[in-house]
Amino acid sequence: MKLHFMVVRRVPPVPSPVLLEVFAILQKRGFEVQAEIAEESLLRSDALAVRSDLYVLKSHTELSLSLAGVLHAQGAFMLNPYLSCTGTQDKIVASHRLRAAGIPVPATWVTADLSLLRPIVDTTPLIIKPHRGHRGAGIYIVSNRRELAAVPPPASPVVIQEHIPGTGEDLKVYVVGDQVFAVRKPFSADSFARPGRPCRVSSDVHQIALRCGEAFGLGLYGIDLVESPDGPVVVDLNYFPGYKGVSNVAPLIADYIHDYAEGRISLELPSLAAAPYEPAFENTLAR
Amino acid sequence: MRPAILNPYVVALRCRDKIIATRVLQRAGVPVPQTFVAAEVGRLAPLLSSGGFGIKPYRETGGHGVVVVRKPEDLAGVGYTEGPVFAQRYHEPDGRDRKMYFIGDDVFGVKRVWPPKTYGDKLGEPISVTPALRELVLRCGHAFEMDLFDVDEIVSGCRPYVVDISSFPGFKGVPDAPVRLAGLIHSTCIKALSAGSPMPSPRVPA
Numbered sequence: 001m002k003l004h005f006m007v008v009r010r011v012p013p014v015p016s017p018v019l020l021e022v023f024a025i026l027q028k029r030g031f032e033v034q035a036e037i038a039e040e041s042l043l044r045s046d047a048l049a050v051r052s053d054l055y056v057l058k059s060h061t062e063l064s065l066s067l068a069g070v071l072h073a074q075g076a077f078m079l080n081p082y083l084s085c086t087g088t089q090d091k092i093v094a095s096h097r098l099r100a101a102g103i104p105v106p107a108t109w110v111t112a113d114l115s116l117l118r119p120i121v122d123t124t125p126l127i128i129k130p131h132r133g134h135r136g137a138g139i140y141i142v143s144n145r146r147e148l149a150a151v152p153p154p155a156s157p158v159v160i161q162e163h164i165p166g167t168g169e170d171l172k173v174y175v176v177g178d179q180v181f182a183v184r185k186p187f188s189a190d191s192f193a194r195p196g197r198p199c200r201v202s203s204d205v206h207q208i209a210l211r212c213g214e215a216f217g218l219g220l221y222g223i224d225l226v227e228s229p230d231g232p233v234v235v236d237l238n239y240f241p242g243y244k245g246v247s248n249v250a251p252l253i254a255d256y257i258h259d260y261a262e263g264r265i266s267l268e269l270p271s272l273a274a275a276p277y278e279p280a281f282e283n284t285l286a287r
Numbered sequence: 288m289r290p291a292i293l294n295p296y297v298v299a300l301r302c303r304d305k306i307i308a309t310r311v312l313q314r315a316g317v318p319v320p321q322t323f324v325a326a327e328v329g330r331l332a333p334l335l336s337s338g339g340f341g342i343k344p345y346r347e348t349g350g351h352g353v354v355v356v357r358k359p360e361d362l363a364g365v366g367y368t369e370g371p372v373f374a375q376r377y378h379e380p381d382g383r384d385r386k387m388y389f390i391g392d393d394v395f396g397v398k399r400v401w402p403p404k405t406y407g408d409k410l411g412e413p414i415s416v417t418p419a420l421r422e423l424v425l426r427c428g429h430a431f432e433m434d435l436f437d438v439d440e441i442v443s444g445c446r447p448y449v450v451d452i453s454s455f456p457g458f459k460g461v462p463d464a465p466v467r468l469a470g471l472i473h474s475t476c477i478k479a480l481s482a483g484s485p486m487p488s489p490r491v492p493a
Binding site for chain 2: 038039040041042043044045046047048061062063066067069070073074083086
């Protein structure tokens with residue numbers, strides 16, 4: 001059986017030790033494993049065809065997502081499923097799906113015009129994120145109109161969330177199927193590249209983590225939580241994270257991929273029930 | 288009842304991403320130029336010895352940001368710094384571009400100068416839709432299962448190439464476009480109401 005891993009050039013550019021171990025385990029079990037970094041190739045996208053039995057989408061780059069879309073349109077078997085990944089990558093779609101699934105998330109707005117946030121920033125601090133961002137790039141935290149005015153006009157829509165004060169550290173939760181792991185680490189511009197400190201998973205967090213997977217049809221994923229005074233709140237969700245700081249995770253990931261490839265596990269982006277109507281537009285015409 | 292979206296969301300998602308859309312068209316037998324994708328524009332340099340490229344932002348529509356490059360020095364003029372580079376072999380058009388519109392079952396076409404600079408340019412000049420042109424447009428629609436779209440087609444060396452597809456365009460130059468559009472939206476609503484679950488999932492091209 002041929003497995004094709006769509007991977008990303010890492011920062012720093014060394015192969016992921018977790019993935020290398022996963023490859024070795026799967027190869028020992030008789031899988032043919034191929035890994036490719038789209039950014040290092042020049043591809044004929046009009047000739048790209050499904051040539052592997054399973055594509056494992058590890059990369060989060062736009063190029064990899066587009067190529068995954070080409071393969072999906074031709075019926076490729078993919079882990080995580082393509083539509084689950086695109087729904088996760090787009091924070092506008094993701095924030096709605098999380099809320100619709102009853103998962104605690106901050107109040108969220110969407111706009112391409114930051115001046116519309118003035119009345120909101122008067123009442124609560126906000127965190128502004130690119131709607132297709134990753135690894136914390138392009139994030140601004142603003143507490144007043146002056147700080148809001150200093151944010152450069154976005155080139156594409158941004159997601160704005162109520163900035164929830166936490167402990168000063170992110171709680172990063174990693175999931176493999178129904179197994180949940182957690183690490184803590186301080187948030188910074190390069191914290192995505194650093195391992196966290198393993199920590200206990202509370203029953204609340206365990207339940208929230210598994211509900212995120214059900215809501216998006218994901219089997220290998222990570223979530224970022226802020227531990228607010230009112231309980232844990234999900235502030236980000238990613239498919240196939242790096243699992244940095246989780247010990248002995250490679251055999252579990254390899255088992256999961258093995259089971260998925262052979263059809264013992266299946267994943268699908270579930271349909272959402274229609275939400276009752278409530279006005280979604282903030283007073284844009286009454287500025 | 289779940290809400291319907293016209294065109295369906297997944298269809299619009301595929302259509303908006305030129306990397307996906309081009310492959311879907313090509314698989315459906317629609318003639319498209321040779322297409323390359325890369326993370327950096329410099330990767331195209333070695334291929335320029337065998338022909339130029341039209342380089343486009345991979346998520347834009349309406350011909351925005353199209354740059355024609357013929358030699359390696361031209362690559363410096365490509366201003367995109369983020370996102371994949373989408374490049375198609377450039378074929379010098381024999382004449383004006385053709386913009387073909389599809390509403391429901393009807394096909395319309397106009398000839399236009401490219402790039403259009405005035406509203407008159409955008410309206411173009413109506414052309415008669417030959418059976419071959421109609422077949423080409425229907426093939427594009429069938430590939431995406433779309434009821435509302437347009438395609439940009441060029442003819443180069445007497446060979447047609449579809450170089451862009453957009454869901455729900457402006458239908459400039461289509462006679463009675465508002466009436467036709469309202470009629471299609473009306474009939475889609477009726478179908479949605481009678482079906483109860485009106486979210487068709489696009490068929491995967493064979």
